[in-house]
Amino acid sequence: MTVTKIFGELSSALKNGAKPAAALNENGRKTARGAGYLLEDEAVAAVDVAIELGRPLLVSGEPGVGKTELGYAVARMLQIPDLYLHSVKSTSDAGELFYTYDALQRLRDSQLSKAGDVGDYIEFQAMGRAILSAHPRSAVAPLLRGKHAEGWDGNAAPRRSVVVIDEIDKAPKDFPNDLLHEIETMSFRVKEYPGNPTPETPSLDKIERSLRPLVVITSNEERQLPDAFLRRCVFHEIPFPDEKRLEAIVNAGLANRLQRMGVKIDGEPPKLGDGTAARLVDLTLKFRDAQPDKKPGIAEMMDAAALLVGAGSSDLAVVRPALVKLKRDGALFQDAMRMAAS
Numbered sequence: 001m002t003v004t005k006i007f008g009e010l011s012s013a014l015k016n017g018a019k020p021a022a023a024l025n026e027n028g029r030k031t032a033r034g035a036g037y038l039l040e041d042e043a044v045a046a047v048d049v050a051i052e053l054g055r056p057l058l059v060s061g062e063p064g065v066g067k068t069e070l071g072y073a074v075a076r077m078l079q080i081p082d083l084y085l086h087s088v089k090s091t092s093d094a095g096e097l098f099y100t101y102d103a104l105q106r107l108r109d110s111q112l113s114k115a116g117d118v119g120d121y122i123e124f125q126a127m128g129r130a131i132l133s134a135h136p137r138s139a140v141a142p143l144l145r146g147k148h149a150e151g152w153d154g155n156a157a158p159r160r161s162v163v164v165i166d167e168i169d170k171a172p173k174d175f176p177n178d179l180l181h182e183i184e185t186m187s188f189r190v191k192e193y194p195g196n197p198t199p200e201t202p203s204l205d206k207i208e209r210s211l212r213p214l215v216v217i218t219s220n221e222e223r224q225l226p227d228a229f230l231r232r233c234v235f236h237e238i239p240f241p242d243e244k245r246l247e248a249i250v251n252a253g254l255a256n257r258l259q260r261m262g263v264k265i266d267g268e269p270p271k272l273g274d275g276t277a278a279r280l281v282d283l284t285l286k287f288r289d290a291q292p293d294k295k296p297g298i299a300e301m302m303d304a305a306a307l308l309v310g311a312g313s314s315d316l317a318v319v320r321p322a323l324v325k326l327k328r329d330g331a332l333f334q335d336a337m338r339m340a341a342s
Helices: 009-015 041-053 067-077 103-111 126-133 137-143 180-185 227-231 243-260 276-289 298-311 316-323 327-341
Strands: 057-060 082-087 099-101 122-124 162-166 214-219 234-237
Touching (some): 009 041, 009 067, 067 082, 082 126, 243 276, 276 298, 316 327
Parallel strands (some): 057 234, 162 214
């Protein structure tokens, strides 16, 4: 028997020297997220397996290690221009990942005798938009009713997108299992279209393989996810990086962090002074080793680096507001400062 070796899409792009896309849209708006992200080999392998198997990628790790940013970085590297983010809440309903229906507004409009088509009260959300966009308009036209009949961005050719479902462990207990059928089939039904002859999107086999949405799901592991859900995911854990890796992350991601703060960068991207990145990393690790109640992650460390650039200083005392989140951790930070200075 001959087995064809899988050569992953992401690893192939990296091997061929692909550059991250400069432009990326998050829920229809430009975003700087994902630029400067350093992809680990293990993460690349996990993404490739998820793409090949057509399964969601479940990414775990402590807060601030870059789980959410991974989805943005993959979209940039694969030249996928659209990413849809769904931030899960404790009150989230699985159906809201596909669309929302404003029943209250429709009732009000009905009372004023100005109610339009039911489609006028439907808003397609992250997973719903990704699935619709992967099909030719003609294949999903029955779902594009009311205001969606004209001006739907699906007028363009079918396209691929990335969906990030952020912090799924915050959701109600049944949320993950309620997604199983729709994510497995890449199809969903609009139950408010009962008289519609085709109230659901075509099944997965109708989506061209190269256009299938890539789904990245993040978890802080605050609670155990259902076994049935875990079986249908490819799993990857992002460990907290070592000292050398953290310094590389600071140097690579500083410009992006400043842009997200609204800082306009002309010419060469700003950098920390000689040795300052290494000193910041050393301080961050010493503070983490002191076991504060709220350990600083990569996100906090990048905020600290941006503070140093903004202050035009190499004095690490200015980073305290970025690294210390709880009053009771202040003494531990001062101890870490003394150790870093010795």
